Amino acid sequence: MTKLGVNIDHSATLRQARYRDCLDNRQIIIEPDVLQIALLAEKAGADSITAHLREDRRHMVDADLANLRRNISTKLNMEMACNPDVLSVALDIVPDYACLVPENRAEVTTEGGLDILSNMQKTAKTVEALSQKGVVVSIFIDPEAKQIEAAKSIGAPVVELHTGAYANSWGDLPKRQRELERLRRASERARELGITVNSGHGINYQNVSPLLEAAAFNELNIGHSIICRALVVGIEKAVSEMKALINAR
Ligand code: PXP
Numbered sequence: 195m196t197k198l199g200v201n202i203d204h205s206a207t208l209r210q211a212r213y214r215d216c217l218d219n220r221q222i223i224i225e226p227d228v229l230q231i232a233l234l235a236e237k238a239g240a241d242s243i244t245a246h247l248r249e250d251r252r253h254m255v256d257a258d259l260a261n262l263r264r265n266i267s268t269k270l271n272m273e274m275a276c277n278p279d280v281l282s283v284a285l286d287i288v289p290d291y292a293c294l295v296p297e298n299r300a301e302v303t304t305e306g307g308l309d310i311l312s313n314m315q316k317t318a319k320t321v322e323a324l325s326q327k328g329v330v331v332s333i334f335i336d337p338e339a340k341q342i343e344a345a346k347s348i349g350a351p352v353v354e355l356h357t358g359a360y361a362n363s364w365g366d367l368p369k370r371q372r373e374l375e376r377l378r379r380a381s382e383r384a385r386e387l388g389i390t391v392n393s394g395h396g397i398n399y400q401n402v403s404p405l406l407e408a409a410a411f412n413e414l415n416i417g418h419s420i421i422c423r424a425l426v427v428g429i430e431k432a433v434s435e436m437k438a439l440i441n442a443r
Contacts, residue, residue, distance in 0.1 A: 197241035201417030206253035238433035246273035307336035310344035337380030361396025374408040
């Protein structure tokens with residue numbers, strides 16, 4: 195059964211829009227409470243909680259990761275760039291999983307997969323440091339055989355395939371089918387190499403079922419669509435609706 199990882203970064207984005215400079219002020223009600231969102235997501239069926247600690251701390255901050263680590267009962271997946279400052283937080287917190295992503299300060303969200311081939315040494319060192327602590331490391335890559343083979347060569351046990359191009363192709367059926375085929379081939383290549391395959395980025399209530407028809411994934415990591423749906427129906431219902439779509443496959 196495909197698992198659901200709920201990315202709660204956007205709940206922290208909302209919080210930072212108002213309370214960025216007073217997170218330590220105990221007199222103020224700081225909302226939304228990121229941990230509460232995580233606990234409700236778990237109650238509704240999330241198999242893991244993802245939080246991205248960005249270099250600029252624009253949404254999640256160090257204390258959120260520590261608080262999630264202490265209090266959630268499923269798995270904590272920490273998204274992070276191969277950056278020494280964030281790596282030292284990860285080595286301290288020891289999440290269950292770490293997902294290595296590229297980071298570009300100007301981007302609104304993670305825009306493309308990590309190009310392992312162009313960042314081989316830095317990525318390999320990060321995989322090694324985290325693995326030595328028992329963290330299961332995944333690398334967020336475009337669905338390309340050469341990136342999967344590079345992930346294998348540096349000892350990453352998991353890859354997360356970037357589904358953004360598939361999500362963006364929704365209005366163009368031939369393109370969408372090409373993107374699904376790319377994802378199917380990539381997931382097969384990873385499996386041949388003994389690598390666990392997850393996917394994420396831009397997955398929503400409309401595009402999740404065709405994705406699961408095209409390829410098998412261990413886990414889908416979904417953030418934006420669930421948090422948006424939660425604004426209308428609440429986080430528990432938003433998560434359970436997504437879980438039902440995944441389980442229907
Ligand atoms: N997986 C990774 C590695 C990501 O960087 C993101 C975006 O933060 C997601 C999954 C979730 O993408 P979305 O918010 O579009 O569901």
